[in-house]
Amino acid sequence: MSTTTSRRLFLGHAAAGFSTLALPRLAQAQSAPKPAQAEHAVTEPVSIEVNARPIANFEPRDRSRTRFGRLVFRSGLVLTSPHRGFGGLSGFRFLDDKGERFLALSDQGTWFTGRIRYSGGKMVGLDDVEAAPMLNAEGRPITEKRLWYDTESLARDGSLVYVGLERVNQIMRFDFAKGGTRARGEVLPTPPAVRKLPYNKGLEALVFVPRGKDQSMPLAGTLIAMSEGGFDADGNLIGFLIGGPSPGQFSIKRTDKQFISDAVLLPLGELLILERKFSWFTGINIRIRSIPLKTIAPGAVVDGPVLFEADLGHEVDNMEGIDAHVTAEGETVLTMVSDDNFSLLQRTLLLQFTLAE
Secondary structure (H helix, E strand, O other), X not given: OOXXXXXXXXXXXXXXXXXXXXXXXHHHXXXXXXXXXXXXXXXXXXXXXXXXXXXXXXOOOOOOOOEEOOEEEEEEEEEEOOOOOOOOEEEEEEOOOOOOEEEEEEOOOEEEEXXXXXXXXXXXXXXXXXXXXXXXOOOOEHHHOOOOOOEEEEEEEOOEEEEEEOOOOEEEEEEHHHOHHHOEEEEEOOOHHHHXXXXXOOXXXXXXXXXXXXXXXXXXXXXXXXXXXXXXXXOOEEEEEEEOOOOEEEEEOOOOOOEEEEEEEOOOOEEEEEEEEEEOOOXXXXXXXXXXXXXXXXXXXXXXOEEEEEOOOOOOOOEEEEEEXXXXXXXXXXXXXXXXXXXXXXXXXXXXXXXXX
């Protein structure tokens, strides 16, 4: 689900009392569907320039505050680029243990790779950014096929990369050992219920449970797929366990009218779910819930405490991606990215927080 009203737009119009001229434009932006083809997709690999402006405070109205729930704000960036293909970031995963090299995707079937540059533990910019088209089994951009572009979710299992396509309700798998972002994708077999998810509210979060040294971790070798707006009979959000020791379907208890936008699995078996909701009255609301991995099983309805909440009084936008890494000092750092929907009214944000005990 795309949210096309940004923090800046909301705050500005709130101060102005939502003028009669502004409301129709807001309504049009909120209700306008995405086009049937990817307008901002790239057609070949290209190095791009990405500019970064630091975010000094997560809550501008209280600059002394750094802790928000269980998260402590570290740093943030507002990202812009002269390249028209940059934006729409819907998935984000690190490619190393240092929290530097990253892989991201846009909802227009485009890969982005690069490196986060730090100074004194704070993000200060992006280097070596490249955009490349996502390729199908024939080596052609997936965007050449109608509706095969709404790439919303991303997971990694070593060199294997999984991508969820929301509108066609499919999952593709890429082996980055065979050319990195030039790898050709194959369609992964999925449960029939995946294909029945609502149009434009399909698989919004993918997480792979690692194997090998983590054999003792529950569901090792399982791809966990969670829908944005697919509901069970009780109104809870639907999730799927694909592959692994116990494949099947489960549910995530839905509260406060939130929708899932991404998730990340921490090393000790804590699944963090990034959620969001939009309201004409309150704007964008973001939160993170913690779900114990051991509670997830076929037929289960899982729930967990809220660790973090933010709204338009904070430096947030349409947050759609989350990942984690552990620093040399043992701190767990969460990184979140926003999808600007290629709109001048929104921003691409990169935010980092430390997870407090």
